[in-house]
Amino acid sequence: MNQFDLRAALQRQGEDEKRYRALFDSMDEGFCVIEFLDGPHGPDSDYIHIEANAAYARHAGIENVVGQKLRDMVPDEADSWAARYGAVLRTGVPIRFEQELVATGRYLSLSSFRLEPPERRQVAVLFQDITERRRAEHALQTLNQTLETRVAEALAEQRVLAEVVEGASALVAVADTQYRWLALNSAAIDAFEAIFGKRPKVGDTLFDLLPDDPAAIESAKGLWDRALGGEEFVVTGPMDAADPDTRYFEVRSSPLRDPDGTIVGAFQFIYDVTERLSEQARLATAEEALRQSQKMEAVGQLTGGLAHDFNNLLAGISGAFEMIGARLAQGRTSDVERYLAAGQGAARRAAALTHRLLAFSRRQTLTPRPLVINRLLTDLSELVRRTMGASITVETIAASGLWPTLVDDNQLENAILNLCINARDAMPDGGRITIETGNKWLDRRTAADHGLEPGQYVTVCVSDTGSGIDKAILDRVFDPFFTTKPIGQGTGLGLSMVYGFARQSHGHVRIYSEVGQGTMVCLYLPRHFGEAEEGAPAAAPVASHPAAGETILVVDDEPTVRMLIVDSLTELGYACAEAADGPSALTVLQGSAPIDLLITDVGLPGGLNGRQVADAARALRPGLKALFITGYAENAVLNHGHIEPGMEVLTKPFAIRDLTERVERLLRR
Incomplete structure (x- = not known):
């Protein structure tokens, strides 16, 4: 062969190899060539992979097989694989078989034949992944094996179901x-x-x-x-x-x-369901009777506690008056001032007790105004520190960016002070009280848990490190006259008043406590969407002596109260007209006599309440100033404190000095 022919033959061989390689790599079936390795087991010893196409890894699930030995790849089943390939190598007879490749969990369908001449000691293997087919065959086999049983069970279930429905x-x-x-x-x-x-x-x-x-x-x-x-x-x-x-x-x-x-x-x-409904009706009747019994028990507890406290206070008041009368009859005036002080003190305590009861019942007169509560904390915390004593540390945490809320600042301060006093009593050996403000968003579920409408709220929380409250009685702490303090150390109205104030302010109060860990009480007050006032509304200056000639109409159905008001104002130089009910007051107002100020009780007999009298008076005498006197419970008549300019509210019982200051302020505006 000349040089030209050799070069052509080599070129053809290279082209043949390229075609072979392209065919080899494009095959969908996995393909490999393994070569026999000498060993102690003869032709069944071991084989090494010398060539594999790209489909090998896809079907067998094994990457980079070239260079790997058969016994390293399948150590637990190498003997069976080697025996099959050894038979092909010895006899030259091709074989076809199916085998699970345990290493990857796949089933393979394989064809194996010897590459000639035999001296090459090589075997070619062609295979496909038949895992899904084998699984389907197995499932079908299982289905066939259990079909008869399942049919029998289904028929039995139908019979049972029919019997159940029928019966x-x-x-x-x-x-x-x-x-x-x-x-x-x-x-x-x-x-x-x-x-x-x-x-x-x-x-x-x-x-x-x-x-x-x-x-x-x-x-x-x-x-x-x-x-x-x-x-x-x-x-x-x-x-x-x-x-x-x-x-x-x-x-x-x-x-x-x-x-x-x-x-x-x-x-x-x-x-x-006739019998079931009858039983439900019976249970509902029993539950209603139980609720009524519980209501009566609560009323009994309330009236019993109220009677006990007022009896004590009335004893002090009536006893003081008796002693004053006795000393005056004896001509001994030196002790009269002491008895006067005792009677006045008992009267003030009775007024405070009534105030707390009406706060609990949400009937107190409130004067809400837009307020950022943080502005109260400086003065309030100083008052709390003086009240608590040296053994108790008072901390305040004012949230930045606190929202305004519409609230009566005086009543809010009273509520916080009540909570701090309760906290102090729970820490006889000292501890820490924390007053904290914050903004809260309540979603629908959380608001329902708190008894509120969803929305934005301002919170004021008072927490302590005291003895805590047992969970068994935690639900009762807001009940009037319920107290955990020893007899004589508390009326049981502090938390009741806080609860009533919060509800009357369209908010709520929540309590959290752990025995031995402390207690936290949180007030939730609705956010006010508007500007807050910078400070408390300024009071008009009070004159030391009223001008002469001013006339005041006093309307009250209680003769004693009317007498005290008229006498105190007459001593200051005012002229007074009197009326016992609304129609009588209108008769005076319809006359020609000058009237500079109307003082009227809110709850009046005769078909006209105090607010109606004031409205009729302003229709007759535009701009007439009015001072309402209320015993709290009539507050709804005043639209819960929402009154017009030139009107004020004074709550019973009141000090005569408070009355005269209000009168002078109204007349000097």
């Missing part, structure tokens, strides 16, 4: 979309016959069996149409509302769907 106390009825009966149990058939006089059977149409009663047909059709429309529902009602002895039934209706979800009918389970 059920419910009336069971199934109808298709044309109202034809598909199934009825005996109870339903018997009941239908008893009510309508006809015995239905499967295949009958419902409305062919009903009597010619449009109301009955419409009622039955309405129930079935709702279920046929896809609705699941329950209705309860009497069979005959006009019959006092009628039975009550509960009808549970649902649509009937085929395996594709299409509605092909509807079914009803109908239960006689």
Whole structure:
């Protein structure tokens, strides 16, 4: 062969190798060539992979197989693989077989043949992944093996289900979309016959069996149409509302769907619930009786505590007056001042007790104004520190960017002070009180838990490191006169007052406590969407001596109160006119006498309350100033403190000095 022919032959060989490699790598089947390695087991010893195409890894699940030995790849099953390849190598006879490749969990279908000449000691292997086919065959085999058992079980289940439905106390009825009966149990058939006089059977149409009663047909059709429309529902009602002895039934209706979800009918389970409803009615009556008993117990506790405290206070007041009378009769005036002080002190305590009760009942007179509570904390914390004593540390945490809230600042301070006093009493050996403000968003669920509307709230929390409260009594701490303090150390109205103030301010109060860890009480007050006032409203200066000639109309149905008001104002130089009720006051106002100020009780007899008298007075005398006197409970008449300019409110009981200062301030404006 000359040089030209050799070069051409080598070129053809290279092209053949390229075609072979392209074919080799494009095969969908896995393909490899393994070569025998000498060893102690002869032709079954071991084999090494010398070539593999790209599909090898896809079908066998093993990457980079070239250079790997068979016994390293499948150590636990190498003997069986080597024996098969050894037989091919010895005999030259190709084989086909299926084998699980345990290393990857795949099933392979393999063909193996010897590469000639035999001296090459090489075997070619062609294979495919048949895992899904083998699994499907196994599943089918399992299905075939269990099919008979499953069919028997299904038939048994149907028989059991039929027996259950047949023996059920419910009336069971199934109808298709044309109202034809598909199934009825005996109870339903018997009941239908008893009510309508006809015995239905499967295949009958419902409305062919009903009597010619449009109301009955419409009622039955309405129930079935709702279920046929896809609705699941329950209705309860009497069979005959006009019959006092009628039975009550509960009808549970649902649509009937085929395996594709299409509605092909509807079914009803109908239960006689007469006895159950009777039992529920009996339980409801018993529960109402229990609630009424609990209410009466609470009223008894309230009135008992109220009577106890007022008896003590009245004893001090009446005893002081008796001693004053006795000393005056004896001409001994030296002790009168001491008894006056005692009686006045008891009267002030009675007023405070009434104030707390009305705060709990949400009837106190509030003067809310837009306020950022942080502005109260500096002065309030200093007052709390002086009240608590040296053994208790008082801390304040004022949230930055605190929202305004609409609140009576004086009553808020009283509430916080009450909470701090309770905290102090829970820490006889000292501790720490923290007053903290914050902004809170309450979602619907949290607001419902707090008894509030969802929205934005400002919180004021007072926490302590005291003894805490047992969970068994935690729900009772806001009850009036309930206290955990020893007898004589508390009225049990502090938390009641805080609760009433919070609710009257359209907020709420929550308490959290752990025995031995301490207690935290949080006030939730609604956010005010507006500007807050910078400070307390300035009071008009009070004159030391009133101008002469000013006339005041005093309206009060209580002669003693009216006398005290008139006498105190007359001593200051005012002229006074009196009226015992609304109509009498209007008679005076309709006259020609000058009136500079109206002082009226809110609760008046005669058909006109104090606010109505004031409104009528301003219609007759525009701009007339008015001072309302209220015993708290009439606060609703004043629209909860929302009064017009030139009007003020003074709450009973009041000091005469407070009365005269209010009068002078109103007249000097």
